[in-house]
Amino acid sequence: MTTQETIVSNLADVPRSNGGGVETFVLNVGPQHPATHGVLRVKMTMDGEYVLRAEPVCGYIHRMHEKMGENRTYAQFLPNTSRIDYLSAMTYTHAWAGVVERAAKIQPPPRAEYVRVITSELNRISSHLVWWGAFLLDLGGFTPLLYAFDDREMILDLLERITGARLTYCYYRIGGLYNDVDEEFIEGTRKFVHHMRPRLKMYRELVTENIIFRKRLIDIGPISQEMCRKYGATGPVIRGSGIPYDVRKAEPYSAYPEFDFEIPHFREGDSMARYLVRMEEMAQSLRIIEQALDKLPSGPVMAEKVPRVLKLPAGDYCYAVEAARGRFMVRIVSDNKEIAYRAKLRTPCLSNLSLFEEASQGMLLPDALALMGSLDLVIPDIDR
Amino acid sequence: MLKLLSTEPVRLLAFLVGIMAFVGLNAAYLVWVERKGAGRFQRRPGPTEVGYAGLLQPIADAIKLLSKQLIVPQGVDAALFRVAPLLMMAPALMSLAVIPFGPSLAARNINVGLLLIFALGSINVMAIMLGGWSSRNKYAIMSAARVVSQNVAYEIPTLLVVITMIMITGTMNLNEIVRQQAGAFWHWNVFRVWVNPLMPVTFLIFFICMLAETNRAPFDMAEAESELVAGAYTEYSSMGFGVFFMAEYANILLGCSLATVLFLGGWQSPFGILPGVLWFLIKMYFLVFAVVWVRWTFPRTQFYGLLNLSWKLLIPVSLFTLILSSAIMKLY
Amino acid sequence: MRNAVKEVVSGFYSLIVGMRVTIGQFFKPIVTVQYPHETLKIAPRFRGHIELVLDPATGKPKCFACKLCERACPSDCITVEGAKLEGAKKRSVTAYHLDFTKCSLCGSCVEACRDGAIRFSRDYNLAGWSKEDFIMDLFKRLELEAQAASPEKVDGRAVPGLIAAQDAAHQDKTKTDLK
Ligand code: SF4
Ligand code: SF4
Numbered sequence: 001m002t003t004q005e006t007i008v009s010n011l012a013d014v015p016r017s018n019g020g021g022v023e024t025f026v027l028n029v030g031p032q033h034p035a036t037h038g039v040l041r042v043k044m045t046m047d048g049e050y051v052l053r054a055e056p057v058c059g060y061i062h063r064m065h066e067k068m069g070e071n072r073t074y075a076q077f078l079p080n081t082s083r084i085d086y087l088s089a090m091t092y093t094h095a096w097a098g099v100v101e102r103a104a105k106i107q108p109p110p111r112a113e114y115v116r117v118i119t120s121e122l123n124r125i126s127s128h129l130v131w132w133g134a135f136l137l138d139l140g141g142f143t144p145l146l147y148a149f150d151d152r153e154m155i156l157d158l159l160e161r162i163t164g165a166r167l168t169y170c171y172y173r174i175g176g177l178y179n180d181v182d183e184e185f186i187e188g189t190r191k192f193v194h195h196m197r198p199r200l201k202m203y204r205e206l207v208t209e210n211i212i213f214r215k216r217l218i219d220i221g222p223i224s225q226e227m228c229r230k231y232g233a234t235g236p237v238i239r240g241s242g243i244p245y246d247v248r249k250a251e252p253y254s255a256y257p258e259f260d261f262e263i264p265h266f267r268e269g270d271s272m273a274r275y276l277v278r279m280e281e282m283a284q285s286l287r288i289i290e291q292a293l294d295k296l297p298s299g300p301v302m303a304e305k306v307p308r309v310l311k312l313p314a315g316d317y318c319y320a321v322e323a324a325r326g327r328f329m330v331r332i333v334s335d336n337k338e339i340a341y342r343a344k345l346r347t348p349c350l351s352n353l354s355l356f357e358e359a360s361q362g363m364l365l366p367d368a369l370a371l372m373g374s375l376d377l378v379i380p381d382i383d384r
Numbered sequence: 385m386l387k388l389l390s391t392e393p394v395r396l397l398a399f400l401v402g403i404m405a406f407v408g409l410n411a412a413y414l415v416w417v418e419r420k421g422a423g424r425f426q427r428r429p430g431p432t433e434v435g436y437a438g439l440l441q442p443i444a445d446a447i448k449l450l451s452k453q454l455i456v457p458q459g460v461d462a463a464l465f466r467v468a469p470l471l472m473m474a475p476a477l478m479s480l481a482v483i484p485f486g487p488s489l490a491a492r493n494i495n496v497g498l499l500l501i502f503a504l505g506s507i508n509v510m511a512i513m514l515g516g517w518s519s520r521n522k523y524a525i526m527s528a529a530r531v532v533s534q535n536v537a538y539e540i541p542t543l544l545v546v547i548t549m550i551m552i553t554g555t556m557n558l559n560e561i562v563r564q565q566a567g568a569f570w571h572w573n574v575f576r577v578w579v580n581p582l583m584p585v586t587f588l589i590f591f592i593c594m595l596a597e598t599n600r601a602p603f604d605m606a607e608a609e610s611e612l613v614a615g616a617y618t619e620y621s622s623m624g625f626g627v628f629f630m631a632e633y634a635n636i637l638l639g640c641s642l643a644t645v646l647f648l649g650g651w652q653s654p655f656g657i658l659p660g661v662l663w664f665l666i667k668m669y670f671l672v673f674a675v676v677w678v679r680w681t682f683p684r685t686q687f688y689g690l691l692n693l694s695w696k697l698l699i700p701v702s703l704f705t706l707i708l709s710s711a712i713m714k715l716y
Numbered sequence: 717m718r719n720a721v722k723e724v725v726s727g728f729y730s731l732i733v734g735m736r737v738t739i740g741q742f743f744k745p746i747v748t749v750q751y752p753h754e755t756l757k758i759a760p761r762f763r764g765h766i767e768l769v770l771d772p773a774t775g776k777p778k779c780f781a782c783k784l785c786e787r788a789c790p791s792d793c794i795t796v797e798g799a800k801l802e803g804a805k806k807r808s809v810t811a812y813h814l815d816f817t818k819c820s821l822c823g824s825c826v827e828a829c830r831d832g833a834i835r836f837s838r839d840y841n842l843a844g845w846s847k848e849d850f851i852m853d854l855f856k857r858l859e860l861e862a863q864a865a866s867p868e869k870v871d872g873r874a875v876p877g878l879i880a881a882q883d884a885a886h887q888d889k890t891k892t893d894l895k
Contacts, residue, residue, distance in 0.1 A: 027522055035610045049526060049687070076790035079822030138610045140601060140684025143738060146426035150747050157759075164761035164836065170822050178823065179761065206737040211727030212602055212682050215689045365526070366611045366686055425738050428748040681738040682731065697724060 024052060027365075031060050035138055035369045038379030042356075042372075044365070051368045054360045056353055062383040069332075069343030074100045074310050075174055077343070082168035084347060085381035087130055088324040089169050090116075090123035090159075097172040098253060099319035099330045101303075103312040104174070112176040112301040113255040118189065118292045119159065119171060120254075120321075121285040125196070126155040127324035128278045131376045135275070136207060138373035139216055144207055151199055158188050174310065176302035186293055193286050193293075200283060208279065217272035221371030223359050224269060231355040234348050235326025236281065237375060240274035242267035247322035259291045271374035278376070311338055325349055325376050349381040399492075403480050410637050411630035412442035414672065418633075421676040452622040460619065461518035468515035469620070469627035475504035475511075476634035483641045484559040486651045486661040498546060498556040501642060505597070508635065509535035512599070512606055515628065516616035527615030530605040530687060537694040538596040544702035545590045548709050549646050552579055562650030572649035580709040582701075587647045589702050591671075594639035596690070598632065601679035603690055610684075640671035758838055763821045766794075767837040768812060768858045777858060778833035779809040788828035793818040809855060816842075816850040 030041035039060035045053040065084055069077045074096075081096045082089035094116055101108060108116075129152040133145030156166045162181050163171040171178050207213050228238045238245050244265040248256045264280035266273035312334035320329035326348025333342040352375045360368040416431065416438065423430025431438025456462050482497035494500065509531055516528025552573070553561045565572050573579075574587040596603040607615040614620075617628050644650055644667045651660030685693070749756055771778040781798020793815040798807040826834055834854075844850055 025522060034613060048529075072790050076788070076824065079790060079820045079824070083820075136683055140604065140608065140610060141682060142422070143426050143680045146428065147741070150427060153747075160759040160762070162761065164759060164763035164823070165821065168820070178827075202737055205733050206681075207683075207734075209730045210682065210734050211730045212685050212689070214730075216683065216686045364687065366608070366684075369611055421742075424742045424746075427741055427744060427746050429746050429750070432750065677735060677738065677742075681734050 023047070029369075030057075035372065036379070037134055037377070040353075040377065040379045040382065044368075046365070049365050051360050051363050051365060054357055054368060056356060058350075058353070058379075058382050060383065061380050063380070065384045066343050066345055069345070070340055073338050074312070074340070077340075078172075078174070079168070079170045082170050083380065084345065084384045085323060085325065085328070085349070085378045086167055087127040087378055088123050089167065090120045090171065091321050091323040092328055093170060093172045094120055094254070095319050095321040095323075095328050095330045097174050098321065099317050099332050100174045100310065100312065102319055103315065103317040103332065103334060104307075104310060106175045106303050106306055108176045108303050109300050110255070110297045111180075111299045112303075114292050114296050115177055115181050115301065116172060117255045117259070118181075118289055118296075119162075119169075121288045121292075122155050122159060122189070122192075123169075124324045125282050125285050126152045126159075128282050129155075131278065131324075132203070132207075135373040135376070138369055139213065141207070141213070144203070147199075147203070147206075151196060154188075154192050154195065158185055158192060161185050161188070173302065173306075175306035176300070180301045186296070189289060190293060193290055196282070196286055200279070203279070208275070214272065216367075216370055217270065217275060217374070219268075219270050219272075220367050221271045221359055221363065221374065222269045223355060227355050227358060231358075232351040233326070233355055234351065235323070235376075236274050236277040237326065237352050237355075239263065239265040239277045240374075241269040242273075247320050247327050251320055253319070253321060255292070256288075258295070259288050261288050261291075271370055274374045274376075309338060311336055312340070320346075323348060325378065325381065326352060345384055347381045347384055349375075349377050349379075350384075353377055353382055399481070403477060407477055407480060407634045407637065408630070411633040412446065414633040414636065415445070415629070416442050417672065418676050418679075421673065422680050425677070425680040446626065449623055449626040454622040454624055455619075457520070457619050460520050464514045464518035465619075466624070468511050468518065469624050469631065470511075471514065472508060472511035472631040473627050473634060475507040476631055476638050479504045479638050480634075480641070482558055483638070483645060484562055484650060485641075485664050486659070493557070493559050495555070495557045497558040498550065498561075501638070502543065502546065506535075506539065508597070511631075512616045515620070516606075519616070519619035521619050523612040523614070523618050524616050527606045527608070527612050527618075530608075531599065531616065534599075534603065534605050534687075534690060535597060537691050538593045538698075541589055541694060541698035541702040542593040542597065544699065544706050545586050545593070546646075548580070548586060548702070548706045549573065551706070551713065552576075552709055558645050558650075562645055562652060565649040565652050567652070569649065569654035572647065572652070574647040580705060580712060582705045582708060585701065586705050587643070589698050589705075590643055590647065591674075592693075592698065594643060595675065595678065596694070598635040598639055600632075600636065600675055602682040602685050604684060605687055605690065608684060636672060636675055637668075640668045640675065643671055644668045758840070762836060762838055762840075763823055764837040764839050765816050765819060765821070765842070765852065766814060766825055766834045766854070768809070768854050769833055769835055770858065770862070775862075777809050777812075777855070778831055779812065779829075780806040780831070780833070781809045782807075784828045784830065785825035785834060788824045790822065790824060791818040791820055794825060812854040814852045814854055816852055817847055 024045050024047050027044040027046045028041065029044055030036040031039040036042065041057040041060065043055045043057055044051050045055075063083075065080055068080055078093060078096055081092040084092050100106075129148040133148035136142075136144040159169060159171075160166045162179060162185050163169040165171075223233070223237065223241050225238075225241050225243055227233070228241050228243065233241075234245065234247075242265055244263040246263040247253070248261075249263055261284045264277050264284060266276055312332065314334055314336040317332045317334070318329060320327050322328075327346070328348055329346040331342075331344040331346070332340045333344075335341045356372060356375065360371055363371065419441070420430040420438070431441040434440040434444045456465060479501045481492045482494060482500055484493070512531045513528045516524040516526075516531070519525075549561070550556055553564055555561060555564075561573075569575065574583055577583050580586070595601075599606045605615075607617065609615075612618070617625055620628060641664075644664060648667045648671075650667075651664040653660060653663040768777045768779055770776065779796070779798075781796050783796050783798075786794045786796050795811070795813040795815075796809060797811040798809050800807045823836070826836060842850070
């Protein structure tokens, strides 16, 4: 099967393709298309409604975050991390703060670690809620989005209370937190946990068990374990293929070893499995939050003696976190300066997207878009 | 003077104007109902700004659409492109002429009313197909192809259901069908289980088919905004789009009216209070609300799911009801 | 056959359940806030653009142009100029520009300032016609604010009332001028 290299702008110009003798055409999905949720462009070679080849074209929102990390101080780069994957800003900041702490041998106080876990998990839920709504939007259901946003609003209110921002929190600092949490936040979070459990049940009734929805996901877009390994897929994608890989368990960081939670994984590998992984993960996050609130130690939230001018000893440092979409890893190569020599950001969405081309081969267009939705792509995270 | 007013041409003219006004108003205000309904289903108020509770919103929208330029993109088949929206609107308007809104409130009380509606109803799909085809847009063409197979698939169960109804009532005259459902509400066709125990199922099939034929969610393959942007309407702007949009609602109106007439006893009132026209409207708008309700609850079906539903479920079941009711009629 | 029937029935049931959920929501009160008509209370730690803080002792800005904030800012949006006025022990600020178009509201500047001379304002109705509207002269802004609060006392006398007024404005930006 040959593919057209040029984008054919109208159907009449499409030549009969050689080889199989099918008439193909190129469909440009994106960069402004309702299904791509951002400026992702997928060049699809189609045979009628069948996708012969889907070639993602990225770079529309490339902002050179890695390069920025190499020309500003460690503390100055911190706000950038919220902008890579704006939906799980907390976890991304965590990775950057974590790598610097690991390199500079700063130990954040336990209260800070606990609050980090709580806010990260809240952030994970809010991120999954956005995905849930947007995914349903891809499938043509509009109402769930609004319900999800209703719940997400509660999380945003809570996080705004302590951080002052609703999306790009920039709440963690190297060595701790920007601010301590107050009683009202703790109470509010408890209330949220109680509010969220019945809502998850309602989500199940409204969507998960819906026959139309199930028919659209079950056995659609299978991703094998080999494919996951080949492309380095992580997060709910790999867990949906039956590999219980989660950074929180595989390379425990922060206060995660102290909590009891499970890594939901499903063997089917289809879109439904990925969907269920995320739904289950929300429940697990609630569990973690509840435990962390119960065990929340008191004390300071900022490590003592964080030098104002931070120079990392020369070396090569890594820190990975489990972001909402998979493994986010920061690698810093330092040459004993105030500024990193190299800052590498390993983002989950790029790997998860790269398997789309192989996985979507031969699918129908709506199924391919459902598959894309189930990968939960955040475009700035791909391009960063 | 009075004599002139009661002549046939004047009566027809009055009905013509009446139906057009009815459809126009309804199409505009069904959009409002849809938006308000969607709002309430999603725990938000819907339109509120223009007029009380946003009641003037449809008018504002209409003015906006009218004042926009009607863009005919380069390379489209201009004639077909322009005629397609009208082709979609006209059949819906014409079909409403035979709907009996009240005991004596029908523009034309003809004996083959039902046949007329289905004859005209098939033009509908042509309109979307032409619109999509002439737009010369890939999304639109895909949408056109979908619409054709969808409508072919759903016309069959609809017609099977209608044949069942014709067999049971023995007439194609809509007014006559309503008249037969006189009395308490268990005389409505949908509840007449002694004629055919599967009557409610038949009604359900008719309702589902109506959703599919009017391209409403969850069967909105033609528009499918997350896949095909706006499907067949992608290239339409201004009133070209507006007419398509209105025609969609006019078709819903027609479908719900027909369902009311065939199954819910038309203008027959269950309690005897309130005039018949009102009862007709109440029943019809309840169905319209159900249509809105369905739309804002379910995700879109997949295309083959839709065809599977029709060929593997609806057609066999409707065929079965047809045979069953003929058997019952033969036996008793 | 049996499975098929079961699937149809359970599928249909799932649709009914879904419809029940949405109709349940239909009759519940709405949850949205009608923004220009209603506003929410701003969170206590709301991060708006930065503003200068007045010193209650002198009625002048606390800032003494040490430029720590300028250096801390990752986006280079702060320009501070200061001069040593006659008779003063410390330098004082003469111009403070914030290029809000570049600001990422990270708060590094507020943290860097050791004297609490800047803080987050509570302005959020920020709309303008040009990019230049957002290159803010915070020093001027402070003066204007002070003027608005007590026109007769701009010359810098210690005015607790003025500070109270400024604080009130700081607290109460939740009430917007929009009706
Ligand atoms: S908030 Fe951050 S970006 Fe904005 S002026 Fe302060 S330091 Fe600079
Ligand atoms: S605001 Fe604070 S840090 Fe910035 S120049 Fe003034 S005193 Fe220094």
